[in-house]
Amino acid sequence: MTDRKIYLTSGEIASLWTAYMNESMLKCVLRVMLQHIKDSEINEVIQSAYDVSSNNLEQLQTIFEQDDYAIPSGFNESDINLDAPWLYTDTFCLNYIAHLSRVGMLGYSGSLSLTTRSDIRDYFTQVLNQSVSLFNHSSEVSLSKGITARHPYMEVPKEQDFVESKKYMSGLNPFNETRPLNAVEISHLYLNIMTNSIGVKLCLSFAQTSPTKEVQEFMLRGKEVSKKHIKIFADTLFDDEIEATRLPDLSVSDSTTQTFSDKLMMFHMSLMMTAGIGNYATAAATSQRNDLVLSYERLSLEVAKLAKSGAEIMIKNHWLEQPPGIKDKEKLARKK
Structure with a gap:
């Protein structure tokens, strides 16, 4: 066969x-x-x-x-x-x-x-x-x-080390000292700064070139959400004296001429948000500080709510193409 x-x-x-x-x-x-x-x-x-x-x-x-x-x-x-x-x-x-x-x-x-x-x-x-x-x-x-966004540098380990206390997982109690970030946590924080930086510029370019008010407002909301998340991740790094290294110039022009259809722009942002939620889920799963896990979960929910409002705009304007699905067997039976 x-x-x-x-x-x-x-x-x-x-x-x-x-x-x-x-x-x-x-x-x-x-x-x-x-x-x-x-x-x-x-x-x-x-x-x-x-x-x-x-x-x-x-x-x-x-x-x-x-x-x-x-x-x-x-x-x-x-x-x-x-x-x-x-x-x-x-x-x-x-x-x-x-x-x-x-x-x-x-x-x-x-x-x-x-x-x-x-x-x-x-x-x-x-x-x-x-x-x-x-x-x-x-x-x-x-x-x-010379325009590569490099992850922050840190010293390579000189010896093996093992976790000796459950306190390694802590971070939610403001009265207890929080341990420094480890390399895995730093890498995900910086990766999410980079991806949100691209999101900010895409949202800005889509907002200024869309002729549709509700699309403009959605993109501007997306820009503010991404900027907020960048600040949270950068502040988390800075708390451990780690500065997020300078990102390349990700500029957009001041053109207001429609370049892409609203349908394409809304779909593109849906793809970006889906990827972002996936990044946050991976970061949460690999982070070993409870405060980071909680932060990623909270921010994922914020992105999910934004994505839902975007889907509603797409449905309203008939821009959302439906994925393949099975037929409703009960409806088929009643239509005979």
Whole structure:
């Protein structure tokens, strides 16, 4: 029996649908970025990412056609304005690729783990490797230009150490001294500062270029939430005399010309918030101080509430494409 005769599972259907939506959105954003990038090395990174997304979409369409799977609507050139003025600096575009590559590595590894059919596993193995390559490529260019956001430095351990008391997990009692942060906790705090910094600039660019009042207000709320979270994480580091190292210039222009459709911008922020909640969950699971765990849980709830309000805007305006689902058997029976 060939793979084509094996039906897709729910995990494979979900993973393919999600991949198509994300790749079609990313291809549109990269198409706009390519219009204005001046730096040849950065342009090479963005062009490579664009070519990867284009090829991935073609492969997904082939899989859909072979399995009689309705191709999602997703996003296309009707969702972008190629005549709009430049919106993002070259540095922002390069860091955007690094960030989306991280999201891709996490997302595609999860998708791969949900698949069993060999051709689908081959596809997600390929795109996972592509995400790794894009991350490495963007990182090398950033390093060569001196614009890499480096995690804070600390001394390497000179000897092995073991936890000797339950106090190591404490941090909620203001009357007890809190132990210093460990390397795992520092790394997640700084990673979440970086990702929220990109979120701030994306929200700002979407707010100033959207023609829709409720989208503008949503993006501005998202910007303030990200700024608040950056301050919380930076203050936590500073309490241990650790300064968050300077981030690259992630500037956006002052253009107010609509560049992306409201549908695309709202979907993009939904993707960013989903990734952010995942980052917070990972940080909470690996942090060993109770105050950090509680903080991540509280901030995750704040992001989830913002995401819910965004979904309501998308539903109201018919922008939210529904993932594949099973039919309501009771309704089918009553309609006979």
